[in-house]
Amino acid sequence: MEDSLLERQRQYNHMATTLPVILYDYILNSNGKNQFRYLAPSCYDLLELNEKDLLADVSLLWNIIHKDDLQRLQQQDAITTQHGETFNSEFRIITSSGQLKWIQMTSRINLNSPGKNASWSGFMLDITERKQIELTLKKKINRIKKFQYRSRKFCLCS
Numbered sequence: 547m548e549d550s551l552l553e554r555q556r557q558y559n560h561m562a563t564t565l566p567v568i569l570y571d572y573i574l575n576s577n578g579k580n581q582f583r584y585l586a587p588s589c590y591d592l593l594e595l596n597e598k599d600l601l602a603d604v605s606l607l608w609n610i611i612h613k614d615d616l617q618r619l620q621q622q623d624a625i626t627t628q629h630g631e632t633f634n635s636e637f638r639i640i641t642s643s644g645q646l647k648w649i650q651m652t653s654r655i656n657l658n659s660p661g662k663n664a665s666w667s668g669f670m671l672d673i674t675e676r677k678q679i680e681l682t683l684k685k686k687i688n689r690i691k692k693f694q695y696r697s698r699k700f701c702l703c704s
Contacts, residue, residue, distance in 0.1 A: 562586040568670040573663050580604055592672050594641040612638035623703040630655050
């Protein structure tokens with residue numbers, strides 16, 4: 547029994563350190579001071595923030611969120627917490643090296659015993675490449691639409 551438990555722990559640790567996501571547990575404390583209870587060690591690769599520092603101070607994450615996304619993200623966080631819904635958001639961060647990255651953050655509430663602090667388990671994923679492709683496609687579509695408009699205008703005039 548103990549061997550199978552150790553093997554499962556090894557498997558989990560392997561996944562948590564090799565998957566290209568940050569797995570996390572987040573606690574909503576009744577005193578208003580929320581915190582991460584767990585963060586995968588891969589958090590530095592994505593956020594350029596140390597796992598131990600983030601465990602000690604969750605505001606480090608809030609501080610790197612792009613100012614244009616911060617209020618929306620805080621509102622989404624409050625609404626999903628209030629209603630116990632799945633949290634799913636895409637937002638930008640600016641890392642300490644100045645890189646702009648897009649992050650997808652998804653989590654679900656854990657059903658705790660009455661009187662215990664609410665907690666969420668989830669993941670963060672780098673979606674920067676996908677967002678760059680979306681932006682490129684949007685620009686190309688806009689160029690095509692402009693060309694089509696000009697073509698119709700030219701045909702009407704001739």
